[in-house]
Amino acid sequence: MMFLQASGLLLGFPYRQSKNKFLCISRVVPVRGSRFLRPQRHPGGVLKVRGEGRSDLEASETRRGDLSVAPESRCCFVSILGPSNTGKSTLVNAMVGSKVAIVSPKVQTTRFQVRGIAIEETLHAQIVFIDTPGVFLPKRKFDQAMVKSAWEASRGADIVLVMLDGNRYHHFRKLSHAETSIAERLSRIDKEELAKTPILLAVNKIDLIPRKDLDAVRDGLLHEMGGPERIREVHQISARTGEGVFELRRRIAELAPLGPWHYDREQLTDIPERLLAAEVVREQLYLQLRQELPYECAVETERWESKEDGSVVIGCVIYVKRQSQKAIVTGAGGVRIKSIGVKARMELERLLGRRVHLLTLIKCRKWDENPVLYRQMGLDFRA
Ligand SMILES: Nc1nc2c(ncn2[C@@H]2O[C@H](COP(=O)(O)OP(=O)(O)O)[C@@H](O)[C@H]2O)c(=O)[nH]1
Numbered sequence: 001m002m003f004l005q006a007s008g009l010l011l012g013f014p015y016r017q018s019k020n021k022f023l024c025i026s027r028v029v030p031v032r033g034s035r036f037l038r039p040q041r042h043p044g045g046v047l048k049v050r051g052e053g054r055s056d057l058e059a060s061e062t063r064r065g066d067l068s069v070a071p072e073s074r075c076c077f078v079s080i081l082g083p084s085n086t087g088k089s090t091l092v093n094a095m096v097g098s099k100v101a102i103v104s105p106k107v108q109t110t111r112f113q114v115r116g117i118a119i120e121e122t123l124h125a126q127i128v129f130i131d132t133p134g135v136f137l138p139k140r141k142f143d144q145a146m147v148k149s150a151w152e153a154s155r156g157a158d159i160v161l162v163m164l165d166g167n168r169y170h171h172f173r174k175l176s177h178a179e180t181s182i183a184e185r186l187s188r189i190d191k192e193e194l195a196k197t198p199i200l201l202a203v204n205k206i207d208l209i210p211r212k213d214l215d216a217v218r219d220g221l222l223h224e225m226g227g228p229e230r231i232r233e234v235h236q237i238s239a240r241t242g243e244g245v246f247e248l249r250r251r252i253a254e255l256a257p258l259g260p261w262h263y264d265r266e267q268l269t270d271i272p273e274r275l276l277a278a279e280v281v282r283e284q285l286y287l288q289l290r291q292e293l294p295y296e297c298a299v300e301t302e303r304w305e306s307k308e309d310g311s312v313v314i315g316c317v318i319y320v321k322r323q324s325q326k327a328i329v330t331g332a333g334g335v336r337i338k339s340i341g342v343k344a345r346m347e348l349e350r351l352l353g354r355r356v357h358l359l360t361l362i363k364c365r366k367w368d369e370n371p372v373l374y375r376q377m378g379l380d381f382r383a
């Protein structure tokens with residue numbers, strides 16, 4: 001077994017690791033009530049988590065007053081439906097004002113539903129964005145579960161936000177396979193359902209499209225998605241630069257039904273901290289490994305230990321499917337895994353607002369044949 005300590009040594013922390021202790025730690029199960037909290041305007045955008053040493057119950061008791069039940073308050077669930085790589089996770093992060101979903105230039109980075117909770121103060125509205133793995137042509141068993149999860153998110157949502165890559169359409173002037181399958185689904189929705197659940201279209205990546213071509217791209221995509229009969233409104237946005245994002249958020253708030261908030265004011269996401277740690281490590285695999293290799297990997301947090309000095313020790317296991325892949329992820333002399341660990345640790349420190357000692361371990365396992373892992377991600381093994 002080879003652990004690489006990505007934080008302690010580099011930061012100069014004395015750190016002793018008890019192998020036995022680590023091995024005794026039980027498997028990760030999403031921690032009830034574990035979540036990120038809305039920062040109280042921290043310099044540098046640090047995301048604060050619930051207070052150290054307090055139980056979930058204590059913490060939620062003290063915040064209960066923050067749950068808006070004002071008669072004019074609004075709350076809605078918005079599911080984001082779109083092909084891979086259109087910027088869904090980037091948009092959710094922009095809407096929430098903090099990173100809750102990982103982003104990479106590679107397709108299918110998001111593997112399960114992530115909820116990002118935004119607040120539109122002017123309208124007392126809480127908007128819960130459901131980021132999904134996206135719609136794509138499934139090749140592997142695991143892909144099928146991801147796509148199923150993307151479709152399912154739109155059931156039960158108050159608003160469906162269809163998100164497309166405007167720049168892609170600007171270049172090709174025709175729909176991709178995934179976009180076509182979305183258009184087909186939309187065409188099957190009946191009028192009654194459309195009246196109940198409005199569909200909005202977000203044309204993203206407008207920062208890459210010449211201004212003079214914007215209207216043509218918008219009109220073309222609106223037509224392809226079924227026209228104004230199916231699509232209530234079209235918004236042209238850039239999730240990356242923020243253009244149009246807050247106008248869209250305000251519009252969603254206006255459409256939100258009246259009702260009490262679902263989550264506390266400070267809560268940014270419902271993703272458990274342990275799962276987020278694994279996601280941050282996985283994001284680095286996507287950013288630092290080439291081609292297909294990230295798709296062969298899964299990450300699980302096996303250890304989470306809060307220290308008295310306020311720091312936290314996080315142990316993540318990276319699963320690869322073959323021995324040869326283990327060597328690639330490790331890199332010559334451990335350079336690659338060290339770099340993955342350092343970047344992930346820095347990101348986790350920023351998100352958690354505390355010092356992190358990150359330990360990574362690479363194991364070889366056919367993880368995509370393990371129903372437990374699917375369940376942890378909220379995916380259907382039999383999809
Ligand atoms: N230029 C540009 N790039 C974007 C925009 N939104 C997202 N991206 C990039 O598109 C890639 C995919 O984004 P991601 O949010 O992971 O897409 P998802 O698969 O739909 O969740 C990333 O490299 C993002 O930085 C945008 O508005 N403009």
Ligand SMILES: [Mg+2]
Pocket residue numbers: 088089090101102103109110131132133
């Ligand atoms: Mg995503």
